[in-house]
Amino acid sequence: MAAASLFGADRRLCSADILAPDEVRARIEVAVLNFLTALTSPTSPAISVLPLISRTSANCSLRSGLLNDVSSVYLSYAFSKRSLMRESNAVAFVRVWKVMEMCYKILGEGKLVNQRELFYKLLSDSRKYFSCQRHVNRAIQDVVSLLRCTRQSLGVMASSRGALIGRLVLHEPDEEQIDCSILGASGHAITGDLKVLRKLNLSSDARYIIVVEKDAIFQRLAEDRLYNQLPCILITAKGYPDIATRFILHRLSQTFPNMLIFTLVDWNPAGLAILCTYKYGSISMGLESYRYACNVKWLGLRGDDLQLIPQNAFQELKPRDLQIAKSLMSSKFLQESHRAELTMMVDTGKRAEIEALYSYGFDFLGKYITRKIVQGDYI
Amino acid sequence: MSESPCRLTVSVKRPAEPASPSQLRVSVSDTGMGSKLEEFQELNVLARETPVEKWDGTLLITTTGINDDAIYRYRFNLQEEISSARFTKLATTYKSHAQFSGTEVCLCLSNEADADDFIMWLVGFFHKILVLRAANLACELFVEQIGNAESRSVCLPQDSDDVHHSVMSSNSDRLVSGLKDYALSHGNTCDKCDKCILNRDLLKTGIGAANNAQRRKAKGLHVEVVLMIARKASDLSCWTVNCPFTQVLYFEDFVPCPISQSSFDVLVSIDWQSYGFKLKGGFIDDEGNAVLEWDNISFARVDIAIHTYLECAMLERQGSQQDRHFVRKALKSALCHLKADHAGDFLSCHGQRVLEYVPDLAESIAGLILSSTDKEFQDECITLLGLGSDQDISEGLVQSSMCEKMVSIIELNDTKENVEDNAPYLFECERLDEDSQLDEDWDEDMVFDF
Numbered sequence: 001m002a003a004a005s006l007f008g009a010d011r012r013l014c015s016a017d018i019l020a021p022d023e024v025r026a027r028i029e030v031a032v033l034n035f036l037t038a039l040t041s042p043t044s045p046a047i048s049v050l051p052l053i054s055r056t057s058a059n060c061s062l063r064s065g066l067l068n069d070v071s072s073v074y075l076s077y078a079f080s081k082r083s084l085m086r087e088s089n090a091v092a093f094v095r096v097w098k099v100m101e102m103c104y105k106i107l108g109e110g111k112l113v114n115q116r117e118l119f120y121k122l123l124s125d126s127r128k129y130f131s132c133q134r135h136v137n138r139a140i141q142d143v144v145s146l147l148r149c150t151r152q153s154l155g156v157m158a159s160s161r162g163a164l165i166g167r168l169v170l171h172e173p174d175e176e177q178i179d180c181s182i183l184g185a186s187g188h189a190i191t192g193d194l195k196v197l198r199k200l201n202l203s204s205d206a207r208y209i210i211v212v213e214k215d216a217i218f219q220r221l222a223e224d225r226l227y228n229q230l231p232c233i234l235i236t237a238k239g240y241p242d243i244a245t246r247f248i249l250h251r252l253s254q255t256f257p258n259m260l261i262f263t264l265v266d267w268n269p270a271g272l273a274i275l276c277t278y279k280y281g282s283i284s285m286g287l288e289s290y291r292y293a294c295n296v297k298w299l300g301l302r303g304d305d306l307q308l309i310p311q312n313a314f315q316e317l318k319p320r321d322l323q324i325a326k327s328l329m330s331s332k333f334l335q336e337s338h339r340a341e342l343t344m345m346v347d348t349g350k351r352a353e354i355e356a357l358y359s360y361g362f363d364f365l366g367k368y369i370t371r372k373i374v375q376g377d378y379i
Numbered sequence: 380m381s382e383s384p385c386r387l388t389v390s391v392k393r394p395a396e397p398a399s400p401s402q403l404r405v406s407v408s409d410t411g412m413g414s415k416l417e418e419f420q421e422l423n424v425l426a427r428e429t430p431v432e433k434w435d436g437t438l439l440i441t442t443t444g445i446n447d448d449a450i451y452r453y454r455f456n457l458q459e460e461i462s463s464a465r466f467t468k469l470a471t472t473y474k475s476h477a478q479f480s481g482t483e484v485c486l487c488l489s490n491e492a493d494a495d496d497f498i499m500w501l502v503g504f505f506h507k508i509l510v511l512r513a514a515n516l517a518c519e520l521f522v523e524q525i526g527n528a529e530s531r532s533v534c535l536p537q538d539s540d541d542v543h544h545s546v547m548s549s550n551s552d553r554l555v556s557g558l559k560d561y562a563l564s565h566g567n568t569c570d571k572c573d574k575c576i577l578n579r580d581l582l583k584t585g586i587g588a589a590n591n592a593q594r595r596k597a598k599g600l601h602v603e604v605v606l607m608i609a610r611k612a613s614d615l616s617c618w619t620v621n622c623p624f625t626q627v628l629y630f631e632d633f634v635p636c637p638i639s640q641s642s643f644d645v646l647v648s649i650d651w652q653s654y655g656f657k658l659k660g661g662f663i664d665d666e667g668n669a670v671l672e673w674d675n676i677s678f679a680r681v682d683i684a685i686h687t688y689l690e691c692a693m694l695e696r697q698g699s700q701q702d703r704h705f706v707r708k709a710l711k712s713a714l715c716h717l718k719a720d721h722a723g724d725f726l727s728c729h730g731q732r733v734l735e736y737v738p739d740l741a742e743s744i745a746g747l748i749l750s751s752t753d754k755e756f757q758d759e760c761i762t763l764l765g766l767g768s769d770q771d772i773s774e775g776l777v778q779s780s781m782c783e784k785m786v787s788i789i790e791l792n793d794t795k796e797n798v799e800d801n802a803p804y805l806f807e808c809e810r811l812d813e814d815s816q817l818d819e820d821w822d823e824d825m826v827f828d829f
Contacts, residue, residue, distance in 0.1 A: 029756045031805055032744060036763040038803045039784050047788055048805040079808050084740070085733055085792075094740050101747040108752060126739065146805070 013063065013074045014053050016144055016287035019153040021107040027147045028104050050082040050096055052145040053287060060283050062333045063290075071279075072293035073333060075286035082142070095129050095139040096146060098122060103143065106155035114159045114192060115140065141284060150288045151243075152194045162190035162245030163215075165222045166233035168252075171201040180233070185222040187234070192244045200248075202255045208232040208373060209252055211296060213239070213265040213274055217354050217365070226366050230373070233259075241277050243285065243292070249278065250292040261294055262378060264369065267301035268317065268351035269325040272342055280333050297378040298337075299369065301354055303344045304377070308368075313356035317349050337379040384515045386410045391501065391522045393494055403494055404525075408483035413444035416466060419455055426457030434488055439469075442482040449473050498522055500666075507628055507635035510561050510684060512553035551586050551603045554684055558628070559584070562607045562682045583608045583721050587713030589705040590690075599690030600701065604709040606717055609680040610724050623659075627669040628684040637667020641703035642685060645710060646671060652728040653794045654714045656681070677731075685710075722790050730793040734786065741781035742774075749774045 019027075038048045053059070059078040064071045082093045102122065106113055113121075115137060122130040130136055144151055151157070165187035170178040180188050191197065210232050212218045218236040227234060233252065237245035253261060263278065265271030278296045281289035301309075317325075325346050328334060334342070345351065357365050372378065392404040419438065426436040436458035443450040452469040459465045488497065505520045559582055585606035590599070627646065629638040638646075646669055647661040659674035673681065687702060718725040726734070748760045749772075761772055764780045 025753075028747070029751070029753065032747060033756075033759060033763070034805050035744065036760055036781075038805075039781065039788070040763050040765065045784065045788050045791075046802050047785055049802045051804045051806060051808045077808070081804075083802065084736060085789075085802070087729065087732060090733060090736050094736050094743070097740055097743045097747075101743045101750075104747050105750050108750065128739065 012076055013290070014077055014148070014287060015074075015290070016148050016150045017153070019149045021110065021153075021155065024147065024149050024153050024155075025104060025107050027149065028100050031100065031147070047084050050093060050142075050146055051079040052082060052142055053148070054078045054080045055141065055145065055283055055286055056080075057283060057331070060286055060332075062280070070293050070295045071333070072290040073280045073283060073286060074290040075283070091129060092139070092142065095135065096142045098126055098129060099136070099139045099143050100147075103154040103156065112152075112155055112157055112193060114157050116159060118156055144285075144287055148287065150194075151285070157192040157194065158242055158244065160190045160192040160242050160244035161238045162236065162242060162248070163187035163218065163238070164190060164233060164235040164248070165218075166227035167206040167231055168202065168204045168233045171203070172196065173199055173201070181227060183222075185219045187218065187222055187236075190235075190244050190248055192242070194244060194247055197244060197248050197251065200251070202252065204233060204252075204256060204259075206231045206233045206256075207259060209249065209259050209261045210234050210299070210369065211249065211261060211263045211278060212236040213263070213271055214354070217264065220362070220365065221369075224363065224366050226369065229366060230370050240274060243289065246278060246289065246292040246294075250294055253294045260373075261296045262299035262373065263296050264299055264354065265301070266351065266353045267303075267306070267345065269321045269328060269342065269345060271301075272298075272338060272345075273324055273328060276328070276331075276333070276338075298341075299372055299378045301352060301357075302379070303341050305368075306352065308360075309352050309356045310359050313359065314350040314352050317345065317351050321351060322346070341379075384517070386517045386519070388519045388521070389501070389505065390520075391498060392525050393498075393522065394525055402487040402489055403497070404485065404487055406483060406485045408481060410479065410481040413447065413480045414440070414442045414482040416440075416453070416455075420462065420465075423457055423462075431458070432489055433493070434486065437486065439485040440482070441484075443474070443480055445478060445480040447474070447480075504635060506561070507630075510554065510557035510628055511550075511630060511633060511686065512557040513633050514550070514553065550601075550686070550688075551588060551605065554603060554605050554686060555584055555586060555607075558605050558607045558682055558684050561628070562609065562680060581609070583610060583717060583724065585713040585715075585717030585720070587709040587711065587716060589708035589712065591701070591705065600705060601686075601688050601690060602702075602705040602709040603684075603686045604706070604713040605684045606713045607680075607682040607684075608678050608717065608724075610721075611679055622680050623673045625671045625673070625681045625683055626664075627671065628682075629669065630684070630686040630688075632688045633686075638663060638669040638685075639702060641700075642687075642706045643669050645703055645707045646683075649707065649710055649714075651714075654718055654725045655727055655731060657728060718793075723786075726790060727794050730789055733789055737782055737785045737789070738778070741778045741785065744781060745774050745778040748777060 035048050038046050053075055055075060056078075059075050060073050061076060062071050063074055082089045082096060084090050084093045099118075099122070102118065115133070118140075119130065119133050119136040122136055130139075140151060140154065140156055143154060147154075163186060165180050165183055165185075168180040170180065170188065178188060206227070208230065210221075210226075212221065212234060213236070215236055215238040218234055218238075221234055226232065235245065235249060235252075249261070253259065263275045265274055275296060275298055278294055281291075281293045325342060328342055329339070329346075354365070357368055387409045388407070390406045390408075392406075394402070419440065422438075426434075429436075436456055438455040438457070440453045440455055441450060450472045452471065454467040454469060456465055456467070488494075502520065502522075505518065508518055562582060585604075585608070587604045587606075588602065590601040627638060629636065629642065631639075643661070643663060647658065651658045655677065657674040657677075659672040661669060661671045664670050671681075671683075685706065687706065714725075748757060751757050761777070764777065764784075766772055766776060766780055
């Protein structure tokens, strides 16, 4: 286990570059030429092996920022091989090439497609290799690991599920301004196109950003216009955070460094995992996601709040919850206070949802949030 | 084996009416060097095992050596307890001036329902002997009805249009020829199949031999293995194809016999998959023949013959350990021979599975190349592939060129060790840590990385 050190980690950080379409196409062309060179070598023809940066917990480490207290997970230079000759990964090998071919063409046409569209295209062309979305997503990440460029550079974006609302004005160049405090309860949908998000002008007088796990809670708080009582911006990814939501959150944190960022998640291992993803990044997209780690704080639900929850609102932890808990426990990055919360979850064997607070009335949630922030009750 | 040509004749005379109680007369005669009476004592055990109703234990022996003046006749009764009293000398005939040698043994088997079974077995046994095509030996089998010389129901061998072997042909060449005919007549289940005969040359042969003759203290054990494969149905071009079973022909000292356990163990334990065969299982049938069953057979027919013999007939056999070693060596050698001669046809099962991906991979890369607007890149690719830049390059052409090259690499490296470790990487890696296999079940929803 590599210890995090203040002056950069012991192992070198491996990163995916943000590249222009031509540069990515050039990398793909190099890949093809290398492949053909090895294939047609007069002395020792061979079918090349693909070296992919390992996206495993063994290859990840934690680094702390020098000038801020943002830590992130990053991947280093350990590789795993994809070889046509090895039966277990021959299919994955071919998938990588199929995705590269597709991306090459997409970039050539100057397009940007989302993962779902790509899946349908691949499904119709190569049903033998791609029978579900997961195959496509994984193959894309393999190409990211191979070419060391971001997913969006490949011409693929993930459709974002994110939304935000509150005291924020968005201004896309050459577009109208969007005042996010006067929107309907579903808020402003966050686009999956990172390029657009990058160009957004942001202005805000909020003091807090509240990241909400679930859409229902987001909408409740939006309808109640919490941001008129508390100067804040509400943001949600409706579950596990996607890159675009994390990206905009990161931009907000960069643009407004004094804003505090709180998360509001259910009291269960999955909630904590979501928090950790915002906080440190992810391994599966480790080559790019380290850039968007934010210093988020855990507002609720937490162990201290359990006294507020009626007994019958507690549920049993399911096997999947325990699996997640186990994985989190063994991670290198969990801070002590979070670990203590997790231990409590596992020990009691219970979980609780934020909605449980509605037993005190629908406006209780807003008051609860405000009180916690004012009292500085977060970890 | 004999140094001078010799004929072996087996004749079976069955009674005129099938239902009649009279006996089956069997006679085995040869033009060899004459027999010593002691040789027949070995049949003692056989006599005791056979019920008296079937065979009364009596043999009529006629024999003469080349230098003998007379032809000696004996009755030999194996049921007789006292070994010295077994022989009864019968009338002797004197040769005039002719010089010859040989032996004839006659016996009578009672004609219970077994006659047809016996004849069928005998025919099968004879067919096997004929597979060996032993040097200097002509074998004949006649089955006829008593008193009716025209009614020969079986006469072997039939006219064959096969190669006549010179005296100098090796045992294994003869065995190859015999096995080929055997395969073409579908294991002798029918008379020569006219269609298949035409495809003689499409059969693929693998020959392997092992012996310890080099070692000075050797006992001269030789093992020869011949494999005869019909690759596709079209190789045989008749309806009896894709036979999933192989009945292994096993010979010890030029005689067909039940397979030894050690040889059977070798057959079922050898790594067939490396040569593209998928063995489902094997068993030994009632007659002591090894039968191999193939899974999802990609070959129309597989025939195997194993022959182990001692160089000098007087030597004793060593233990089965040695046999096993040499049989394995010979079988492996035969398989390697097949693979060396017909590379693409005997690709290992693993290689075949890899091959399935090649067309799609080639299609993908070809599509990529041809979709490019960068002429320089395209030209470089086409040059690397060795395709002329003056012709119209189609995606299909690029794809097939790549396929060809990948297939030849796969065939070349099939079952070679350490190929993977030496395979080049697509990009240079700064520092390659130990190979960590990406687990296919790696993440479920890309959610829980920690």
